[in-house]
Amino acid sequence: MTWISLLFAQVAIGFLLFGSERGKRIFFEGQLTRERQNFLKFCGTTSLCFSLLLQLFAVREPVLDIIQWIMGIAIEIIVAALLCALWEKEHNRFFRAASQHLRK
Amino acid sequence: MRNTFRASMALVHTTLGLVTGWVLFAIALSGSLSVFRQEISLWARPELSVTPSDPLLVDLHALNWLSQHAGHAGAWYLTAANERSPAATALWPDAKGHYVQRMLDPSTGSPDGIRDTLGGEFFYRFHFELQLPYPWGRLLAGVAALALLVGLISGIIIHRRILADFFTFRLSRGQRSWLDLHNLLGVAALPFHLIISFTGAITLGTMLLPWTTLVLYPHDITASYADLNPALYSRPASGHPGHLAPLLPMLKEAELHFRGTGLEQIYVFNPSDRSSIVTVVAGNAHTVSTTSDVITFDGPSGKILKEHIERRPVIRAYIFLYGLHVARFAPAMTRWLYFLSGLALATVIGSGMHLWCLKRLRRPGHRGHRIVFRLNVGILAGTPLAFSAFFIGNRIFPATMPDRAFYEVACVFATWGITLLYALLRRSNHAWPELLGADAVACLSVALMGPLWHGGYITAVSMTALALSVSFTLGTLHTTRKVHT
Incomplete structure (x- = not known):
């Protein structure tokens, strides 16, 4: 996978994550309008297509490029979901501690 | 059959997973390793x-x-x-x-x-022959590949919130976390899973559909x-x-x-x-x-x-x-992606099998469910241990020992048998941390058997074994904590 394609894929996954139901709940605490969510999804999809195009314009065979791209994206999705889960856990822990502190 | 199409597909998904899960798990794990067949073969012969x-x-x-x-x-x-x-x-x-x-x-x-x-030839052959005589191993692998394909398609159908739950993985939620893991790895690497199961079934197509050849060449x-x-x-x-x-x-x-x-x-x-x-x-x-x-x-x-x-x-x-x-064409990076995606497939299968048991064990005791749960522990934790035994046997047996290739393979099956027996006899909440701990120690031993600083494939094998050892250690700590709480 070329570095530029990887970069665009990461940006795309970021947009798609923020625009997803999960991202909306975790990062925006549900305070994201439908229009903004759709806009984020649109940006994510466009970046993803652009990433694929960049990968296809790389020097090697198209089949190989697509295989690499698909498997690279899968890993990025898994990493994004893991980061999200860790963020949520830490976020919950922080707010639980803060609310306990305030109650005292 | 239940009354809706989705419910029928759920039944197909769980039945296929239950019947072929153990074989598929071993096939997926050995397939992931056989991506590095040549490198493992060189690692296994340090004198070369x-x-x-x-x-x-x-x-x-x-x-x-x-x-x-x-x-x-x-x-x-x-x-x-x-x-x-x-x-x-x-x-x-x-x-x-x-x-x-x-x-x-x-x-x-x-x-x-x-x-x-x-060397790596063992994992490659095991992946589609399962160390069984011709044609039984290949036939079983072909049926398993077809079952995986049907299982994937039925899984897509029964996953209602495939897009809404795209990035969802919730930690420390018990059964929900296992379902999230199963769905996340299944959906994220879905194109790879579909390609590998379809091409796997095609590769063994003559085993599954021999009649065309028999009709065209009857004599x-x-x-x-x-x-x-x-x-x-x-x-x-x-x-x-x-x-x-x-x-x-x-x-x-x-x-x-x-x-x-x-x-x-x-x-x-x-x-x-x-x-x-x-x-x-x-x-x-x-x-x-x-x-x-x-x-x-x-x-x-x-x-x-x-x-x-x-x-x-x-x-x-x-x-x-x-x-x-078979990915013989693949450069190093694609091989690593194949390897990681293969491990993801093994995790999808393993988490699915574990989930099946978790759901059923919540109901009042059923001996069959308990036996399946214990066998699951034996297969899921025992297969990596058995495969590690191959690497350890390779280094422990004297280089000039007669029939050492046979004994290396025997090591794998002896370890597997012992692990299954242990999992069947031991309480499963104790067997999990103990066998995962054994996996961690075995992988660490493999990592230390080749000098980490050697470079090339030896360092790659050692680093991979080390990474797996760390994962198994985390699993051991997690399951031990659950036993004590």
């Missing part, structure tokens, strides 16, 4: 000098050694050296007719001093092989002694005809007879397809007898799909 040299010269040294030491054998089958595997591997029948398979030293062509081991099934590989020519020995013409010009000519794809296999039939023949099969460097271009030379004269460059569209489609499955 792997300084890069011209593959043609390496093959020539191997053939020269065979002509001096196995001249009267009926045939030599040589897997040619290439960039990834700088040594050739030969298979030939000894005086008693038993086949001997050895890797040959790249500079001398001799197997002396190189330990007898299957002589071997005629189908001749039609598939028109240049794979054979002729009986004349009974008169003869000599092979110089082999290097034949290999060079074959390489020229194959237009840079390299050589994959070299077969020499009746090498000490007047009617000897040399068959060269093309490699697949720089192509996804496993090329089936073949040239057959007349042994004594070195002239081309038959040549076949594959142009038939159906066969080209088949070898493309087969090539996609």
Whole structure:
């Protein structure tokens, strides 16, 4: 996978994550309008297509490029979901501690 | 059947997972390892000098050694050296007719001093033969591949919130976390899972659907092989002694005809007879397809007898799909992606099996469910332990021990058997941390068996084993904490 394609894929996954139901709940605490969510999804999809195009314009065979791209994206999705889960856990822990502190 | 289509698909998904899950888990894990077949084979033979040299010269040294030491054998089958595997591997029948398979030293062509081991070949063969006699292993693997494909499609149908839950993985939620893990890894790597299960089923297609061949070739099934590989020519020995013409010009000519794809296999039939023949099969460097271009030379004269460059569209489609499955074309990064995606597939299967039990164990005790749960522990934690035993056995057994390749494989199955028995007899909440701990220790042992600082494939194997050891340690700590709470 070329570095530029990887970069665009990461940006795309970021947009798609923020625009997803999960991202909306975790990062925006549900305070994201439908229009903004759709806009984020649109940006994510466009970046993803652009990433694929960049990968296809790389020097090697198209089949190989697509295989690499698909498997690279899968890993990025898994990493994004893991980061999200860790963020949520830490976020919950922080707010639980803060609310306990305030109650005292 | 239940009343809705989705419910029916759920039934198909769980039934297939339950019936084929254990086999599929072992197949997925061994398949992931066999992506690095050559590298594992080199790791398993630390005494082999792997300084890069011209593959043609390496093959020539191997053939020269065979002509001096196995001249009267009926045939030599040589897997040619290439960039990834700088040594050739030969298979030939000894005086008693038993086949001997050895890797040959790249500079001398001799197997002396190189330990007898299957190396990565064990994982590759196990992946589709399951160490069972022909055709049962292949048939079982073919059925499992088809079940995986159906399981994936039914899984897509029953996953209601496939887009809404795209990035969802919730930690520390018990059964919900397992379902999230199952869905996340299943959906994220879905294209890979679909490709690998479809191409796996296609690869073993003749096992699953043998009737077409039987109808077309009712009297002589071997005629189908001749039609598939028109240049794979054979002729009986004349009974008169003869000599092979110089082999290097034949290999060079074959390489020229194959237009840079390299050589994959070299077969020499009746090498000490007047009617000897040399068959060269093309490699697949720089192509996804496993090329089936073949040239057959007349042994004594070195002239081309038959040549076949594959142009038939159906066969080209088949070898493309087969090539996609075995990934011989793949550069290092793609191999790592195949490896990681394979591990993801194994995790999807394992989490699915575990989830099945977790759901049912919440209900009042059912002996069958408890047995399946315990067997699950044995398979899920025992398979990595059994595979690690292969690596450990490779280093522990003396290099000159007779039949050591057999004992290495025996090590795998003995460990597997003991683990299953242990999981069946021990309470599962104790068996989980204990077996995961054993996995962590075994992987750490593998990591320490090759010096981490060596570089190349030895460091890669050690680092991978170390990473797996860390994962198993985390699993051990997590399950131990659960036992104590």
